[in-house]
Amino acid sequence: MSEVAGVCYTVDSGTTFQRPGDLPDTSAKRVLLFGGTFDPPHIGHLAMAQLAWEQTGVDEVWFLPAPSPPHKAEIGDDTFSWRLRMVEALIDGRPGLRAVPIEMYLPRPSFSVDTVRACQTWYTETQFSFLLGTDSLAQLPTWHGAQELVKRIAFYVAGRSGYPFAAALATVQSDLADVRATPIEMPLLDVSSTWLRERLANGLDVFGLVPPRVLDVWNAGP
Numbered sequence: 001m002s003e004v005a006g007v008c009y010t011v012d013s014g015t016t017f018q019r020p021g022d023l024p025d026t027s028a029k030r031v032l033l034f035g036g037t038f039d040p041p042h043i044g045h046l047a048m049a050q051l052a053w054e055q056t057g058v059d060e061v062w063f064l065p066a067p068s069p070p071h072k073a074e075i076g077d078d079t080f081s082w083r084l085r086m087v088e089a090l091i092d093g094r095p096g097l098r099a100v101p102i103e104m105y106l107p108r109p110s111f112s113v114d115t116v117r118a119c120q121t122w123y124t125e126t127q128f129s130f131l132l133g134t135d136s137l138a139q140l141p142t143w144h145g146a147q148e149l150v151k152r153i154a155f156y157v158a159g160r161s162g163y164p165f166a167a168a169l170a171t172v173q174s175d176l177a178d179v180r181a182t183p184i185e186m187p188l189l190d191v192s193s194t195w196l197r198e199r200l201a202n203g204l205d206v207f208g209l210v211p212p213r214v215l216d217v218w219n220a221g222p
């Protein structure tokens with residue numbers, strides 16, 4: 001059991017808690033969850049979310065910034081609202097894309113299995129799937145509760161250079177026989193937050209890969 005922002009959760013069963021009142025309601029029948037650090041969000045994130053929305057027919061794609069991404073110990077709650085504001089700036093004006101701060105109400109680290117349990121508990125009329133890149137797909141066997149996660153939810157996957165979809169899926173299937181994954185049709189966009197952070201830290205051009213309205217939020221600081 002843990003208590004975050006005044007709301008109690010039973011972590012293991014995922015069944016006994018109420019949806020926090022300030023999380024949005026939805027009439028969406030199908031939602032694609034898109035978890036990330038978004039430090040900063042970039043054109044790769046925007047393209048994969050928009051193309052996934054167009055190709056899968058889901059009603060909404062929810063960007064879920066992680067307060068405490070499990071594989072990134074240096075990232076924490078202190079930058080959460082900043083990263084959320086940058087995501088809001090990235091997707092501004094796109095009707096199918098939403099930023100949803102659901103992981104703020106969930107335990108740390110931000111395990112995706114907790115997020116998926118919470119979504120499936122709080123939004124019982126909605127069917128969820130999960131969007132990630134092929135690099136994340138390849139790492140899936142290392143995720144907390146991965147066996148449960150792949151039973152609960154299917155994945156849509158955007159290609160990332162160095163991680164061909166078929167090879168990543170075959171490796172994952174040898175550990176996680178129940179995994180369901182479908183590729184998104186998309187040109188490879190070889191851009192990462194890591195590379196962009198380095199450029200920005202050195203005052204260098206990012207060529208629109210972080211859109212100007214996102215850069216304004218980045219420059220304002222956390």
Ligand SMILES: Nc1ncnc2c1ncn2[C@@H]1O[C@H](COP(=O)(O)OP(=O)(O)OP(=O)(O)O)[C@@H](O)[C@H]1O
Pocket residue numbers: 035036037038039044045048131132133134135136158159160189190191192193194195
């Ligand atoms: N250019 C891209 N093409 C396809 N998938 C991407 C791309 N950038 C990020 N993703 C996917 O989006 C999700 C969230 O990514 P994240 O916020 O960690 O961005 P990142 O660019 O990978 O950051 P970092 O370089 O800091 O690790 C992950 O599943 C990742 O695989």
Ligand SMILES: O=C(O)c1ccc[n+]([C@@H]2O[C@H](COP(=O)([O-])O)[C@@H](O)[C@H]2O)c1
Pocket residue numbers: 034035036037038064066068069070071072110111112113136142143144
């Ligand atoms: O649940 C896990 O163990 C887990 C391990 C690594 C990554 N994730 C999630 O995968 C998403 C992308 O992670 P990252 O580190 O590439 O930003 C984000 O939602 C993370 O919380 C989840």
